[in-house]
Amino acid sequence: MRTPEINRKRFELARRCVYVVIALAVIIPYFFNPKQEFKPMAEVVSVYEKIDAMKPGDQVLMAFDYDPSSEAELYPMSMALLRHCFKKGVIPVIVTHWFAGLGLFEKACNEAAEDANSMWGKKIVSGRDYALLGFRPGWTDLIVKIERDLKGAYETDYFKQPTRGMKALEGVNSLEDFELMIDLAAGATVEFWIAYGTDKSGTPMAAGTTAVSAPDLYPFYKSGQMIGFMGGLRGAADYEKLLKIPDRGERGMLAQSAAHIIIILLVLGANVHMFAKRLFGNKRD
Amino acid sequence: MPDDLQDNPKSIIRHYVEMGVLALLLVVFLAVSLWRQDPLHQKDAAATMKAIGLILAAGLTLTMYSFLYRDNPLFKIAENLYVGVALGYMAMFVWRQALRPMVYEPIFHAPTWSALQTALLHKTVPIIVGFMLLTRLSRKHGWISRYAYALMIGWAAGLAIPNITNTYILKQLYAAVTPLQQAITSAPNTPAFSYDWFVGTAGPVVGTLVILIGTVSVLFYFFFSVEHKKVGRAVSTVGIWFLMVSFGASFGYTVMGRLSLLIGRVQFLLDEWLKIPST
Structure with missing residues (x-):
């Protein structure tokens, strides 16, 4: 059984991992900036x-x-x-x-x-x-x-x-x-x-x-x-x-798209985890 | 060292390790800053000050983000500095941009006697009202500020009621009804199920109906005088769905906004502090 302390540490680790992934998603496109096509609204x-x-x-x-x-x-x-x-x-x-x-x-x-x-x-x-x-x-x-x-x-x-x-x-x-x-x-x-x-x-x-x-x-x-x-x-x-x-707007678009994809994946992942937990129970805990 | 760590050897070691890492990062930051900005070898004093300013801005930016790991002394310093600088800046600008040109100079540096008379005529009452607001700071004389607030609220309400009614209600109602009216007018001249019919008649009618259903159901959801049972419950459930869609759109835009702030800071750090050319 996981104790609340272990749960808290896991949460802290996951939280920091999310920050690192988002930071990388924003920084990396700065160096590899392929032309991104988008249609003005x-x-x-x-x-x-x-x-x-x-x-x-x-x-x-x-x-x-x-x-x-x-x-x-x-x-x-x-x-x-x-x-x-x-x-x-x-x-x-x-x-x-x-x-x-x-x-x-x-x-x-x-x-x-x-x-x-x-x-x-x-x-x-x-x-x-x-x-x-x-x-x-x-x-x-x-x-x-x-x-x-x-x-x-x-x-x-x-x-x-x-x-x-x-x-x-x-x-x-x-x-x-x-x-x-x-x-x-x-x-x-x-x-x-x-x-x-x-x-x-x-x-x-x-x-x-x-x-x-x-x-x-x-x-x-x-x-x-x-x-x-x-x-x-x-x-x-x-x-x-x-x-x-x-200028800064166009240059930021790829970073924004990359970060959005990461956030969508995280939201989907968290939802799948939640539904799986609900479906299969939480026997281990 | 925080008091709660005193009796826990693991926490003490961790505390010292974290402090060591922090000191190391500080040294790395200073070394990188001196290498990329080189404030000591600039062509003039202005360029040196600019380089120092950029190093400070970069340092404060990184310090602010250090909170994402955990609260730390550097973050506390940056946080307090931010509040202090913002207040000082505000006080200076209120004086320079408002009080000095609009109050002090017209009265104490009036070029002519008639200019002074005009200034006193126009500014005496607002100055008195302003001082009345400051009496709020005193328990004994705080009641005087109520007259100033009453004046301000009355003025603002008088100004707002016709304008807000026009902008938020009348113009919005007109805009909601117009497509419907246009669709009804154009319907007899348009063959059913053609492209023009979908765009000019069916589209606006459906759009207006969606707005009508959304507005009524959301308002009903917040209407607590009637118990939400049977039909009422169904209507309020529809209202919840409209609210959820609205919150989703707002949340999506909020995420986009927060990421833009991060992108702005990253661009600053890479462009201006590290001077790395973007591809």
Whole structure:
């Protein structure tokens, strides 16, 4: 008969084995990265097509509502969107409810600007080709304020430059003046933006979220309150594929698939074990 | 050494072995970091600081994952450091991004007398309400904060009720009924069992029915005023199945999200810390 102590040790060993197997499943594909084919999801394609159809000089309001704890999923999306905008000459106007991510957003703008310079020979300048407006407190109040008077909500940008007279904000006074609103969110801000912002102004809305929040967005996508969205690292990978600039999203897909297969096998194995135990009894114990 | 190990020789040996392995791993980590990042031979101070920052970030990442083996002193240090840094960062950003530009500078560094008057006009009430919230910290004067909370809740409710009703109920209802209405309108013009009939008529009708059955049965499952017997039990069982499918989808996405975080950290360790080029 196994004692509780032996059972506990077996459980501890099994637990650590699972961690090791998952770690190997994620690390090994990094070194042997064969081309993995996948078809971008319809909800991501519609976001891509919307931006791709814009004219140079059109403005997109982007809310980067996340911080470094969601960097793995949302930073690749931010990079893909910024690169696409810079490639097309579309002007991203970036706001946030999450101050802890501001350093990350500045880095994303700088990296995407460097990429635009190296890939398409475009010199991207803050205040002209993009505007990083930064953080203001208020949550829903801030959205309501932006919906009515963007420059009143942000008198200066993140770099302390006045927004009145800023070239990137020419012709933009409120949310309805934007061609598109995109919220990259680690929390519930997408629903706030829909309820307090785009449903009222009629601005087309898209989103990018962590995988955990993605199922909550399908009702809004199906009802037409959003034109599309990107869910998790897969969403970022889809956008990178459409943009034809592979980066962290696409590179992570093989590791993710490998880990998913391992998890499915573990779940199946555990279920078979449980049913076998139930069927044949547990005489040994 | 933890007190509970004092009388158990096996545990004492294991404790010292674990501490030895931990020290060895620390030495290996430092050696690899110095080899790959080489902070002492960078071209300028900024590059040196960046290399040191990367070593620290990699060290803290590995320390956090060390918890998967078991709780250990390094993990405790990293955990407390994380909380402390996050709080310090938050305090600094609230000051720099909100309090200084929106409260301090307009009042204490107003460029003109009229600018000061405008600032006082717009900001006096919010500042007072803000201070009223802080009275929550005192047992004696905590009641004052209730007025501030009442104001905030009233404001938020007034703002939320029309917007949330529109977004979550009216627009969702409209979206649920529209395909049905379109299917009924297009049905007479479409030959039955053709491709267009399946896509334009049967599909939306079935979809709407599934949503209707799902919504009603799940709501009924949580309706405890009536005993769930016979038909009621069948309806609530259907509700459970819908809930299970929903939980399954959420769980699947959650697993995907957690793996993405691991992939992000592994990419950081391999790309930036070890500088191994990906294939």
